Amino acid sequence: MLLSSGVVWRHVEWEDFRAECPGGDPELQRLIWERLDDALDWLVSLGAAPVWQDTENPRTTGKRFDPRALTTLLARDVRLQTPLPAAAEPPLVLATGGFAKRLAEENGLLLRASPWSDGAGLDYATARGAKRTAGMGEFYGRAMPAPPARIREEDFVQLSQLYGRWARIYTDSGRDITPESVSWSENDLAQRIGARAWYVLDGEGLEHARERVEAARAAGGTVVDARELPFETPAGSRVAVHVAAAVTHTIGGIKIDTRARALDGVHVAGVDAGGVATGGYASGLAQALVLGLVAAEELSR
Numbered sequence: 001m002l003l004s005s006g007v008v009w010r011h012v013e014w015e016d017f018r019a020e021c022p023g024g025d026p027e028l029q030r031l032i033w034e035r036l037d038d039a040l041d042w043l044v045s046l047g048a049a050p051v052w053q054d055t056e057n058p059r060t061t062g063k064r065f066d067p068r069a070l071t072t073l074l075a076r077d078v079r080l081q082t083p084l085p086a087a088a089e090p091p092l093v094l095a096t097g098g099f100a101k102r103l104a105e106e107n108g109l110l111l112r113a114s115p116w117s118d119g120a121g122l123d124y125a126t127a128r129g130a131k132r133t134a135g136m137g138e139f140y141g142r143a144m145p146a147p148p149a150r151i152r153e154e155d156f157v158q159l160s161q162l163y164g165r166w167a168r169i170y171t172d173s174g175r176d177i178t179p180e181s182v183s184w185s186e187n188d189l190a191q192r193i194g195a196r197a198w199y200v201l202d203g204e205g206l207e208h209a210r211e212r213v214e215a216a217r218a219a220g221g222t223v224v225d226a227r228e229l230p231f232e233t234p235a236g237s238r239v240a241v242h243v244a245a246a247v248t249h250t251i252g253g254i255k256i257d258t259r260a261r262a263l264d265g266v267h268v269a270g271v272d273a274g275g276v277a278t279g280g281y282a283s284g285l286a287q288a289l290v291l292g293l294v295a296a297e298e299l300s301r
């Protein structure tokens with residue numbers, strides 16, 4: 001949460017949520033979609049001051065918070081680097097942020113998240129008999145400049161190569177993998193490009209991408225004249241940027257019901273829970289906020 005852009009959002013239209021995340025559990029999606037506005041009011045009532053009263057995307061609605069201020073407000077009594085005790089007994093709420101680190105390592109991808117979310121919650125729950133959802137290999141991610149670019153945590157947002165819709169996309173061996181269409185979040189491209197790919201821009205594309213391309217170059221990423229590539233690209237190609245998919249958070253995870261419950265006494269909040277955005281992309285912060293409240297209500301019954 002601290003590393004995020006702080007936009008807690010949902011789709012404006014329920015049908016858009018379903019269409020963009022078709023593999024997700026409709027009941028869980030509905031829970032988050034219906035409860036988010038009240039949950040945001042609750043957050044504001046605690047003293048969280050929105051820096052935007054709504055998102056800047058007409059397809060979504062929500063609020064943006066300063067992530068550091070939000071973390072300071074909410075994260076009290078946090079002991080960092082304290083592993084989840086294997087013998088921890090229910091009742092408890094698992095909220096370890098999924099397994100981005102593990103997924104990135106297994107697939108040769110970059111990590112665009114804290115290095116701490118390594119599946120502790122998932123392991124704890126499944127060892128006790130909880131089920132996993134579909135889509136365990138899916139992630140919310142971004143194209144980032146491939147190594148040798150140096151990417152610090154504070155550069156996660158500005159180094160995102162979020163202009164794939166303007167690019168032709170090639171594997172390292174020169175296979176054209178440009179999709180017919182690209183979603184607004186470009187999360188589908190992150191899944192597609194995998195460990196390495198080239199974004200090739202013509203003059204028009206470059207107009208849209210220049211700032212981010214220059215950021216990649218400044219970070220030490222590989223940005224070359226398209227003519228230097230060892231494979232053919234269309235006439236008019238100007239610049240090629242070597243990119244890699246980076247995992248922000250996992251989309252599959254622990255299977256829960258609409259009471260945020262994986263097992264009796266074991267509740268799950270945030271992206272430790274799978275099956276919300278399967279097949280697409282939705283707000284991880286909204287998932288954390290709503291499921292956290294639901295889990296807390298359940299445990300205080």
Ligand SMILES: Cc1cc2nc3c(=O)[nH]c(=O)nc-3n(C[C@H](O)[C@H](O)[C@H](O)COP(=O)(O)OP(=O)(O)OC[C@H]3O[C@@H](n4cnc5c(N)ncnc54)[C@H](O)[C@@H]3O)c2cc1C
Pocket residue numbers: 001002003004005006007008009081082083084095096097098112113114116117118119120121156157248249269270271272282283284285286288
């Ligand atoms: C650059 C960036 C921008 C983003 N922008 C947005 C955005 O604008 N909107 C949005 O909705 N989402 C955004 N996200 C995603 C969002 O941050 C996550 O989806 C969200 O924080 C998930 O919440 P969580 O509570 O599940 O996990 P986290 O916020 O990751 O919290 C999990 C916590 O558990 C701790 N932990 C892990 N394992 C253990 C363990 N074994 N023992 C103890 N503690 C442990 C971790 O250190 C961490 O503090 C962004 C993420 C990044 C990196």
